[in-house]
Amino acid sequence: MTIAKKAVVWGLFAAGGTLSAFIYPALIALFLLIATGNVPEGLQYDQVHAFASSWLGKVALFVVLFLSVWHAAHRLRVVAHDFGIRKDALIANAVYTVAAIGTVLAAFYLLTIS
Numbered sequence: 484m485t486i487a488k489k490a491v492v493w494g495l496f497a498a499g500g501t502l503s504a505f506i507y508p509a510l511i512a513l514f515l516l517i518a519t520g521n522v523p524e525g526l527q528y529d530q531v532h533a534f535a536s537s538w539l540g541k542v543a544l545f546v547v548l549f550l551s552v553w554h555a556a557h558r559l560r561v562v563a564h565d566f567g568i569r570k571d572a573l574i575a576n577a578v579y580t581v582a583a584i585g586t587v588l589a590a591f592y593l594l595t596i597s
Contacts, residue, residue: 492557492579499554506547532596541593548589556582 516523534540556578563574 492553495550495553496557499550499552499557502547502550503554535593536596541596545589545593548593549586552582552585552589 513523513526517526535544559578560571560574563578564571568574
């Protein structure tokens with residue numbers, strides 16, 4: 484992998500990890516509240532759907548999903564290497580292909596929200 488490609492991969496990995504570290508604990512806490520029937524004000528279905536159907540909401544959700552998928556892909560690549568799988572090119576192609584498919588699917592499904 485060339486230095487330019489490596490910088491892009493590490494940048495996506497770092498951004499995804501940082502975003503995930505801040506966003507997912509809050510989402511887990513919110514989902515636990517919702518699961519227990521304590522839906523906070525402003526998180527009823529109508530408000531969440533209105534946010535997700537706006538362009539700002541779609542962009543925000545896409546950024547979170549995009550960075551998280553690419554972070555997970557790179558993490559899986561590193562874990563495979565740690566487990567002794569030395570087919571780095573094959574692993575890299577597989578996990579990054581899945582991340583690219585996940586990115587396209589996220590964009591597609593976000594665009595279908597109306």
